[in-house]
Amino acid sequence: MVFEQLSGNLIQGLVLGAIYGMATMGLSLIFGVLKVVNVGHGAFIMVGAFVTLWLFNALGINPILAVPVAFVVGMGLGFIFYYTTMQRLIKAPELATLLATFSIGILLEELVKLIFGSEFRGYNWAVGKINLGVTVLPYSKLYACIGSVIIALLLYLWFNKTRAGSAVRSVVEDSEGARVCGVNVGGAYALSFSLGIGLTVTSGVLLTMFIPVGINPYMGGGYTLKAFVIAVLGGLSSPYGAFFGGLVFGLIENGSYTLFALIPGVEPFALTRFLSFVILLVILLIKPTGLLSTK
Amino acid sequence: MKKEITKYYPLIPVFAAYLVLFLIGKNISGMWQLVAMLLFYCAMGQAFNIFLGMTGYVDFGYVAFMGVGTYGMALAITNLAHIEGLGVGVIIIGFVMALLMSTLLSMAVGAVALRLRGAYFAIATIGVNEGFRFLIEGARIWNGSEGLIFTAQLNQILGRESASALMTFWADIMVLIIAALAAFVTLYYMRSKIGYALTALREDEDAAKVMGINVTKYKIIAFITSACFAGLVGATSWALKTPYVFPPEVFEIHYTIEAIIIVLLGGAGTLLGPVAGGLIYGISKYYLAIFMPGFQLLIFAPIIIIIIVLFPEGVVGMLKNRLKDSGLSRFII
Numbered sequence: 001m002v003f004e005q006l007s008g009n010l011i012q013g014l015v016l017g018a019i020y021g022m023a024t025m026g027l028s029l030i031f032g033v034l035k036v037v038n039v040g041h042g043a044f045i046m047v048g049a050f051v052t053l054w055l056f057n058a059l060g061i062n063p064i065l066a067v068p069v070a071f072v073v074g075m076g077l078g079f080i081f082y083y084t085t086m087q088r089l090i091k092a093p094e095l096a097t098l099l100a101t102f103s104i105g106i107l108l109e110e111l112v113k114l115i116f117g118s119e120f121r122g123y124n125w126a127v128g129k130i131n132l133g134v135t136v137l138p139y140s141k142l143y144a145c146i147g148s149v150i151i152a153l154l155l156y157l158w159f160n161k162t163r164a165g166s167a168v169r170s171v172v173e174d175s176e177g178a179r180v181c182g183v184n185v186g187g188a189y190a191l192s193f194s195l196g197i198g199l200t201v202t203s204g205v206l207l208t209m210f211i212p213v214g215i216n217p218y219m220g221g222g223y224t225l226k227a228f229v230i231a232v233l234g235g236l237s238s239p240y241g242a243f244f245g246g247l248v249f250g251l252i253e254n255g256s257y258t259l260f261a262l263i264p265g266v267e268p269f270a271l272t273r274f275l276s277f278v279i280l281l282v283i284l285l286i287k288p289t290g291l292l293s294t295k
Numbered sequence: 296m297k298k299e300i301t302k303y304y305p306l307i308p309v310f311a312a313y314l315v316l317f318l319i320g321k322n323i324s325g326m327w328q329l330v331a332m333l334l335f336y337c338a339m340g341q342a343f344n345i346f347l348g349m350t351g352y353v354d355f356g357y358v359a360f361m362g363v364g365t366y367g368m369a370l371a372i373t374n375l376a377h378i379e380g381l382g383v384g385v386i387i388i389g390f391v392m393a394l395l396m397s398t399l400l401s402m403a404v405g406a407v408a409l410r411l412r413g414a415y416f417a418i419a420t421i422g423v424n425e426g427f428r429f430l431i432e433g434a435r436i437w438n439g440s441e442g443l444i445f446t447a448q449l450n451q452i453l454g455r456e457s458a459s460a461l462m463t464f465w466a467d468i469m470v471l472i473i474a475a476l477a478a479f480v481t482l483y484y485m486r487s488k489i490g491y492a493l494t495a496l497r498e499d500e501d502a503a504k505v506m507g508i509n510v511t512k513y514k515i516i517a518f519i520t521s522a523c524f525a526g527l528v529g530a531t532s533w534a535l536k537t538p539y540v541f542p543p544e545v546f547e548i549h550y551t552i553e554a555i556i557i558v559l560l561g562g563a564g565t566l567l568g569p570v571a572g573g574l575i576y577g578i579s580k581y582y583l584a585i586f587m588p589g590f591q592l593l594i595f596a597p598i599i600i601i602i603i604v605l606f607p608e609g610v611v612g613m614l615k616n617r618l619k620d621s622g623l624s625r626f627i628i
Contacts, residue, residue: 037414039355088604094353094413095563096603099555103603107596114593221548225425228418236415260433267440270433277426281407284419288411 002262008135009254015137015145017250019210021243022148023203023223024230025155030196032172032237034090034189036097040105041227042220044074044197048204049215050112056123063125064143066205074201077108078194086193087186105220113217122213144209151202152243159239168192172237229280235290244292252279302486305566305628309478312570313337313471320467331467333577335532338474339550340557340569342524345481346517347555348564349490351497354518355417355551356404356424357525360397361533362545363427364526367393368534369443376448385452390530397526400427401519409514412500421548428546442541449538466535473531474570477524482566484520485628489513497564556599562609566628571610 027041038044048070055061055069081104089097129138159165170178171188179185207223208215230249234241256275260268283291313334320330343357371389375381381388408419432440450458484490492513495503503510533545553576561572583591606613611627618624 031414035414037417085600085604092603092607093351094417095347095351095555095559096607098353098355098414098417099552099559100600100603102552103596103599106592107600110590110593110596225421228421232418236418266435267433270429270440272433274426274429274433277422277429280422281419281426284411284415284422285407288415 002258004134006255006258008132009258010251011132011135011137012141013250013252013254014247015141015250016210016254017247018145018148018243019203019206019246020226020230020250021246022151023200023207024227024234024242024246025152025239026196026198026200026203027227028231028234028237028239028242029155029199030193031231032239033168033192033196034086036086036089036101037094038196038200039098039102039224040108040220041101041200042222042224043105043108044077044200044220045204045207045223046112046215046217046220047073047077047108048201049208049219050116050204051201052205052208053121053123053215054116056125063123063140063205063209064147067147067202070205071198071202074198075194077201078197079190081197082190082193087190090189105224109217109220116217118217120213121215123208123215125209125212140209140212144206147206147209148203148243151199152240155199155239164188164191226276229276232280232283232288233291235292236288238290238292241290241292245290248291249276252276301625303482304625306478306482308567308626309570310475312567312574313475317471327464327467329577329581331470331536332581333574334467334470334474335528336553336557336577337570337573338470338477338528338532339525339554340561340573341474341477341481342521342528343554344521344558344563344565344569345477345484345524346521347558348568349481349484349493349497349517350514351563352409352412352514353417353555354420354521355548356420356422357521357554358546358548358550359404359424359427360401360522360525361529361550362424362542363396363400364393364529365533365540365545366437366443367396367526368530369445369538369540370437372445372448372452372534372538373443376445376451382452386535389534390527393526393530393534394523397522397529398519401522402515405515405518409511409518424546424548424551428542431542440542442539442544444539446538449535462536462538466531469531469535470528473524473527478566478570480520480524482628484517485566489516493517494564558609559607560602560609562612562615565609565611565615568609568611575610 023045027038030036030038051070051073052063052066055066056063085100085104089100125140127139129136159169167183168188168191170181170183171185175185226249230245231242233248234245253272253276257268257272260266260271316330316333320327346352346354368389371385371392375385375388404420404423408416408423411419431437437443453461492503492508492510495506495508496510496513500510529545534540557572557576558569559572560575561568561570580591583594587594615627618627
C-alpha cells in the first residue's frame with residue numbers, strides 16, 4: 001500500500017521534476033554568464049502562468065500554443081530589463097544585482113496585480129488522462145514533461161551547434177579572452193539574459209499545465225526558492241546541471257512528502273520544504289560545483 | 296584626550312536625529328505611530344549595516360535573527376508568566392533569551408555560510424531562513440505554525456495598564472535605545488582594528504588574507520554583533536509591541552529586503568546611512584500608504600532600481616564625498 005503510493009508519487013515527481021528542471025535552466029544560464037542571481041526568478045514564472053491563463057480563458061487558445069507566445073514575451077522582457085538595468089550592473093557588487101532583480105520581480109508582481117487583480121485563478125484544460133496502475137497521469141502533465149525535455153534539448157543544440165551559442169560559451173569561459181577574439185561580449189550578455197528570462201517565462205506555461213490552479217501575482221516566491229535548491233544541486237552555473245537537478249528535486253520532494261506523511265504529529269509539507277533547504281546547505285558546503293560535476 | 300572626544304563626533308548627527316524624532320513623536324499628537332515605525336526601520340538598518348555595510352556580504356536570511364529574537368522574548372513570557380514575583384524580570388530574561396538565541400543561530404549559520412562568498416553566501420542564508428521556518432512549522436516546535444500569542448501573559452505580569460503602556464510607548468523607547476547602541480557599536484568598530492580589517496576584507500578578501508588579517512575572525516565578530524542587535528529589535532519591535540509570533544510573519548523575506556533597501560539608500564558602510572535610509576524609506580512608505588493605498592510597491596520598485604543604477608553610494612555616501620574637505624566632514628562618516 002505504502003509502496004504503491006510511493007511509486008505513484010515518484011512517477012509524478014519525475015514528471016514534475018522535468019518541468020522544475022526546465023524552470024531552473026534560465027536561472028542557471030543567467031548566473032553562469034552574468035554571475036547574477038535572479039532573485040526575481042519566480043515573478044517571471046508567474047508572468048508565464050498569466051500568459052497561459054489569459055490566452056486560454058480569454059481567447060480559448062491551447063496552452064501548448066502559449067509556449068512560443070510566452071517565450072517571445074520573456075525574451076522581450078529580458079531585453080528591456082537588460083538594457084535598462086542589468087547592463088549597468090554587470091560589474092556592480094552582489095548587493096546591487098540582488099536588490100535590482102528582486103525589485104524587478106516586485107515590479108512585475110504589482111503590474112500583474114494591477115491588471116488582473118490578486119485573487120487565485122485557474123483554468124480547466126480537459127484532454128483526458130492515462131491510468132498507470134499506481135497513479136493517474138493527465139495528458140496535460142505528460143505534454144508539459146515532454147515539452148520540458150524538448151526545450152532542454154533545443155537549448156543544448158543551440159549552445160553547441162550555433163555561432164551565437166559558442167559566443168556565449170566563450171564569454172562564460174573567459175570574457176576578456178572572448179572580447180580579444182572579437183566576440184561581442186555585451187551582445188552575448190544581453191542575449192543570455194533575455195534567453196534566460198525567455199526560458200523562465202516559458203516554464204511558467206509548462207508549470208501551469210502541471211498545476212493549472214493557484215495562479216496569482218505572488219505565486220512566484222515559492223518557485224524562486226525551489227529554483228535555488230535545484231540550481232545548487234546542478235552546480236548553479238550549468239543549465240543542464242539544473243535540468244538534472246530538477247529531476248532529482250522532483251523525486252526527493254514527492255518521495256519525502258510520502259514518507260513524512262507517515263509520521264504522526266508533524267506537518268509533512270513543511271518538513272519537505274525543510275529537507276530541501278538542508279540539502280541546499282549540505283551541497284553548498286560539500287560540493288558547491290553541483291552533484292553532477294566531476295571537479 | 297581631545298582626540299578621544301573628536302573620535303565620537305560622528306555620533307552627534309545620529310543622536311540628534313533620534314532626539315528630534317523623539318520630540319516630534321512626544322509633542323505632536325498623532326505622530327507617535329509614525330515615529331515608532333521610523334525608529335524600527337532605523338534600528339533594523341543600523342543592526343544590518345554592521346554586517347552588510349562593513350563586510351559587503353549580502354545576508355538574505357537576515358530576518359531569521361529578528362525571528363529568533365522574537366521567539367526568545369515570546370518563550371520567556373509564555374513560560375515564566377505564572378511565576379509570582381518575577382515581574383519586569385521576565386522581560387529582562389526575555390532580552391537575555393533573545394540575545395542568546397540570536398547568538399547561537401548566528402554562530403551556527405556563520406560556521407556554515409561564512410565559508411561561502413558572494414552569490415553562494417546569499418543563497419545559503421536564504422536557505423537557512425526558510426529552512427528554520429519550515430523546521431518550526433513542520434516539526435511543530437514552539438507550537439508550530441499556530442504560533443504563540445501571549446497578550447494575556449503580558450497583562451498578567453505587568454497589569455493591564457502597564458502592559459498597554461509598554462506596547463504603545465516604552466517598547467518604542469527601547470527600540471530607540473537599541474538603535475543608539477547599535478550606532479555606538481558601529482562607530483566603535485569603525486574606529487578600531489575590527490573596522491580596518493573589515494574594510495580591507497570588503498575591498499579585497501584575498502589580499503586582506505595575504506596581508507595576515509584573520510578575515511574569518513572579523514567576519515564572525517561583525518556577523519554575531521549584527522545578529523544580536525537584530526534579535527533585540529525583534530524582541531522589542533515585534534514581541535513586545537505586538538504580543539504574538541507566527542513563523543510565516545517573523546521569517547518573512549520582505550523584512551530582509553527592507554533592511555537592504557534602507558542600508559543601500561542611506562549608504563552602505565556609513566554610520567549615518569541607516570538613519571537617513573530608515574527615515575527616507577519609512578516616511579515615504581507611510582505617506583504612500585495613506586495617499587496611494589495599494590500602489591506603494593508599484594511606485595517603490597522602479598525607484599529602487601533607479602537608485603541602484605544611478606546612486607549606488609547612497610545619500611550619506613554622496614554627502615560624504617561632497618563634504619570631503621570641509622569642516623563638516625568629521626561629523627559625517
